[in-house]
Amino acid sequence: MGILLIPILFFGLILLIASFFIVKQQTAAVIERFGKFHSIRQSGLHLKIPLVDRIAGRLSLKIQQLDVIVETKTKDDVFVRLKVSVQYKVIKDKVYEAFYKLDYPHDQITSYVFDVVRAEVPKMKLDDVFLRKDDIAIAVKSELNDAMMEYGYDIIKTLVTDIDPDAQVKEAMNRINAAEREKVAAQYEGDAQRILIVEKAKAEAESKRLQGQGIADQRREIARGLEESVDVLNNVGINSQEASALIVVTQHYDTLQSIGGETNSNLILLPNSPQAGSQMLNDMVASFTASNQIGEAMKKNNKTKGNKGADLA
Structure with a gap:
């Protein structure tokens, strides 16, 4: 009797333990x-009838994510791969x-x-696929919500996380982008060069x-200064012609002195003989005298013609 009781108690203990689940x-x-x-x-400690009830399955109520990669063709005949991430969960009231x-x-x-x-x-064209990826995600979410709600699933969010065109298309797009950027850079460089030229011209003009x-x-x-020098010479009895000639000669000697002070100068001033100064002075005085005589003669001639015209009138 005692030997039979032990297996019965052991079997009963197993059934009792199997009645509880978490x-x-x-x-x-x-x-x-x-x-x-x-x-x-739902979550917690529960009791079931051993050998009668069984746990058919367990469903997670957490938000889950499914990544779907779709390859398709755009309106401009470019094959592209899209990665669509769908976030969904089981509705608590629709576990059945x-x-x-x-x-x-x-x-x-x-x-x-x-x-x-x-x-x-x-x-869509390829460029529109990149620009309107949110529209694609919204369309997927709307369609999934309508279909999966019946099966007890709620679509939380859909995202187009990657758009991958064909490798040759991507290379062509990169070349186009690089060419466009080079064009813009060339325009900026041209504008900068033009501004530099204009500013340089303005600086030179100024x-x-x-x-x-x-x-x-x-x-x-x-x-x-020459006017003041002539006035000073006039005050000491030297007329304007002689004063002008004297000033020119003085400047001539000043120039010679300046040239003599330069050790590496190749400039030669002609005439440069010792008698050049006095000769220049005599020539200038004679020139001024002749000029004055010619001027006086022209004045007398004009005056005579004026008087004859008055007599004829």
């Missing part, structure tokens, strides 16, 4: 009784539908993604203007 957080357990759906248990109505949710979602992407992308102004001021001061 469901983890964010998980739902489906309980079947004799192969027929009985209940859905998610468990019994759909065996392979991944395959179902993948099929709908392929269908929508291959319906939307061929309507320099010439200031140089001319300096020369004019210099000559004005020289003329004023």
Whole structure:
């Protein structure tokens, strides 16, 4: 009797232990009784009838992600691969539908993604695919929501995470982009060069203007100095002609002195003999005297003609 009691107690202990089970957080357990759906248990410690009830399966209620890669052709006949990431979860109140109505949710979602992407992308050119990737994602989410809600799945978000054209197309696009950037760079360089030329011309013009102004001021001061020198010489009894000649001769000797002070100068001033100064002075005085005589004669001639015209009138 005691020997039989031990196996019975051991078997009863096993059944008691098998009656309890734990469901983890964010998980739902489906309980079947004799192969027929009985209940859905949420997280926590639960009790079932051993050998009668069994855990048919467990479903995660967490948000899951499925990455689907679709290859299709654009409107301008460019083959492109799109990576679409679908974030979804089992609706807590529809665990029954998610468990019994759909065996392979991944395959179902993948099929709908392929269908929508291959319906939307061929309507767009390659550049539009990059610009309107959010529109593609919204279209996929709308289609999936309508289809998967019936099976107990909620589509949280869809994202087009990668767009990969054919390698030759990418190379061509890079060449076009590089050429466009070189064009813009050349335009900027041309504008900069033009600005430099304009500014250089302005600077040169301003320099010439200031140089001319300096020369004019210099000559004005020289003329004023000559005028003062002539006045001083007139005050000591030297007439204007002789004063002018004397000033020129003085400047001649000043120039010779300046040239003599330069050791590496190759300039030769003609005439440069010792008698050149006095000869120059005599020539200038004679020239001024002759000029005055000619001027006086022309005045007398004009005056005589004027008097004859008055007598005839």
